[in-house]
Every structure is written in C-alpha cells, then in structure tokens.
Amino acid sequence: MSATTSSNPREDPQRSEDASWGGATSGTQPFWALAWLHLKYQFLETVRIPIAVLGNVLFPSLSMFFFVVPQTAVAGNPLFATTAVAALGLFAVCSASLFTYGLGVAEDRQLPFYPFLRSLPAGPGPQMVARVLNGGIFSLFGLVPLIIIGWLFTAATVTPGQLLAGIGTILAVSVPFVLLGMAVGYSLSAKAALPVVQIILFPLAFAGGLFLPPQLFPDWLDAISQATPTRAGRDLLVQAVTGVEAYPLALPVLAGWTLLFVVLAVLSYRNDEGRRFR
C-alpha cells in the first residue's frame, strides 16, 4: 500500500497536505480508458444473458419474413427490396436502441448495483459512450441475419461499398435513438418507460416511412415526415445502399435531433438522483 504515498503529488499546492492516501490524484482515468472499461463490462453483461442477444437477432429477421418476403412486388424488385431491407433494418435498430436504453437504463437504475456504479470515479460521459457503442455492436448482430435473408430470399442487392456505407450510416443514425432512449431511461421508472418508448417508437417509425414507403404519403404527412429523425435516417440510409438521393434537409434534421437528444440525455442523467428514498 506504499505506492500511493510514494507517488508524485501533482503540482497543485493546496493538495500537497493530503498527498498520502489517494489525495495526490486530481483527475479521473482518461475518458477513453473508462469508456472502454464500461463497454467491456456492459458487453459481458449483455452477452451473458443469451435470450436478450437472441431476441435482438431474431426480431428483424422475423419481420423480414412476415412483411417483405411474401410481397413479391416488393421482394422481386431490387430497388424496392433493398429499400425495404434498409427501412426494416433501421426500424430494428431504432427499436433495439429505444428499448435497450429506455427500458434497460430504467431497469438498471432500479438495481442495487446502480448506486455503486454512480459513485465510482467516472462521470456520465464514458458510461454513455459505452452504452452507445454497445448498442451499436448488438444492432450489428441483429443486422447480419436480416442482410442474409434479404440477399437469399429477395432481389435486394448492394455492392460491397454500399453495404459498408449502409452499415456505417445505420450505426450513425442509431446514435440519436440511443440518446433518446437514455433520456427516457434516466428520467422514468421501468414501468413508465415501457409505454413511453412504445408511444415514441411506433408513430416515429410510421411517420418516418419505415413501415410504408413515404412515396405513398399525402403531402402534409410527407412534410411532417421529413422533420422526423426516422425519416431523415431512413433516407440517408437508403441513399447509402441504393444511391437514391435523400432530401436536402435530411442531414441537418438528423444532426438537430441528435443535438437535442444529447442535451436531454445529459440533463436527465444529471437530474437522476438514483432510487427514491423509501
């Protein structure tokens, strides 16, 4: 235990008097070291409960079989089929992000380990970054079977470059939804988070054209649609995998929502006082 006493006290003169017993350190571990630590921890926790991983993988594939493969008009057309795979992939990622984070964080906060986690010397940043990355990893797991089904059972087609661009885009697009999920999870109890996530997810997915192509929308709905993060994300994703250009405001709209959700997530984390006193 002598290592702490012999370590160099930092320059701060006011701290020198308690240089022994840990007083010498004035900062936390580097941000990315902590983010990596939390990512490992969260990944292990998620992966050790196989049903959670399996659900994430199965859900998009089943939707694909039920909603796309049977419709030959869509499944037989390379452009439509690719767009459908993209839209469904995005829906899967949005739903995984909102549920995992909205509900997952709310549930975590009710666990007795949570207050301990919050008192470790790490701010909210690394933990949030780790959550976003962990969400991305498991979203990718879910996308793999979806892409394989699209490839084997529909006319969907992409070049390797488009596939990579698509995966990159879908991960980037998932960020605002992960943040929105966290904002919900940090402000509500698990019981309240579930309906709230559903109320947010389904209208957003529908208005964003993830279930029905937005080309079928009346003008007024299309206008609303273009302001949603789902539509912006969908069009950017479709552009990446098919080359059909997104509407000009897609990127600014997505960036705007992302910024808003960052603020909401950080605010709700700050306001969260842990479990309520009983």
Add this chain to the structure above:
Amino acid sequence: MSAVEVRGVTRRFGDVVALDDVSLEVGHGELVGLLGPNGAGKSTLLSLVSGQRRPDAGVVRLHGRDPRDARARTVLGLTPQETGLPATLRVREVVDFVGGHYPDPVPTAELLEQFGLTDLGKRQTGSLSGGQKRRLAVAMSLVGRPGVVLLDEPTTGLDVSGRTALWDAIREYHAGGGTVLLTSHYLEEVQALAERVVVIDHGAVLADDSLGTILSRVGARRVQLTDAAGVRQEHLVADSDAFVRDLVTSGTEFRDLEIRGASLEEAFGQLVGHEATEGTLR
C-alpha cells in the same frame, strides 16, 4: 482539510426530512462508526458523501472537493450492497472493472489473495455464498487504494470467523492511514472497530464522541447479586462503589456479586430512546 466534511446538510425526500442540518467532520485516518436505527438517515448521509445525491442545503466535501464531481471520487472506496453485485459477471471481472477506475489499483490477483477469493476468481458473482459476496464487496471498496472508505454493513450475514477476517482487513487498511466511515447493525462490530461513534436518529446527530465517552454517558452500572434467599437481584445504580460499600456495611448476606458497565448497546438504546433488541437493531 478533513477527509470527509459535512456542514449544515439538509436533505428531504418529499415531506420526509431525512437529514436535518447535520454537520460531521471526519479527519484523515479516523475510524468512525455511524449508528442509528433504520430510517435514521445513515444511508442518506452515505449517499451524499459518495456523491450519489445532492444535499438540499449545506456542503459536503470529500478531501476538500465536492463528491458530485467524479474527480473528487478518485479517493473514495465503497461497498455495494450485497444483493447488488452484477450476477452474470465473474469475480475477477468485477474487481478488474472497479479497479480500472483508479490510478493505482491493487493488482486483482493480490486483492483476491488477501480476501481469500483466489479460487473463486472465475465464478460468476451470482453463484457466491452470502459470506463470499460480503468479502468481495469489501475487496471492491479497497481495490483503488482509496483515502476514504465507506462501509455499509460490511459483515452483515457473516459467521464469526468470516467477520473476524474482514475486521482484520479493515483494521489493516486503517493502520495504513486510511479513513473509514462504517455503518453496522452489529453494535459489537462498531464497538470492536470504531474509535469514534456518531449516533443519528430522525435525521439529526444525537451524539458524536469517542467510543469511551459514549459508553460512559450511560452513567449507570449494573449490579447483580444473589441474596440470602437465593434470589438473583439486579440493581441499576449511579455509583456502584457506594452501593457496594453500603451493601457490605449493612451486613446483608449475598454471593456472586457482579458489576458491569454499560455496553454500547445500552448506551445506544438510551440515546435513541427505545430498546435495542438482542445484538441487532431494527
């Protein structure tokens, strides 16, 4: 600068005042026992010191800094609640995870060795016994070589040998200069470890003094004897010396004279104003 400083702190939860203008200062290297019945405000106080909650009024400082700031918590170690370990993670993974937050952690193998957990390193924490979980919890509080350790019920549910082993680890940490703030249901534990005792109830500090002073506050001595008729008598007297002198002078026949000072339990019961049950509080 104190290790822990709590100044004029008030914390409410809705209508309930959990802490009412509480002040407490813990110097470097002190070992302080925090006593109080459930709902007295102990847990709230610890959650303020560990930066989990914000006081409604007043100031909380950890080595001179606000524990709400993550950087201030690099000097802090604490135990999770026993039921709060992440069940699917292995013992070694949990220790690595916690240690990774600190600049100079105790190597995991060394720490597991110290707490007799070496053989359990690969086990998932969910499969540990209650005693093993307690040992792991205390190990987690010390992995970062903290300056201040908050131990919340460190040995609840342990058998005597398990408890003694953990007491030794806590004493060893304290002997190396560490500051300890300890809560316990076992008054015996506080009596065995703490040099200073702080009693809180209804959100206020009722007593804050050295263990000896707290004990002597209960001035009464318990005198027991068996009289000529063979009946066991018990007297609570203010001055046992005078009582015995009178007893002898009066020529009354007696045997098996026993005089005992108050235990911490009696002192506590008197301070808090209700009876503490056998060995534990509720």
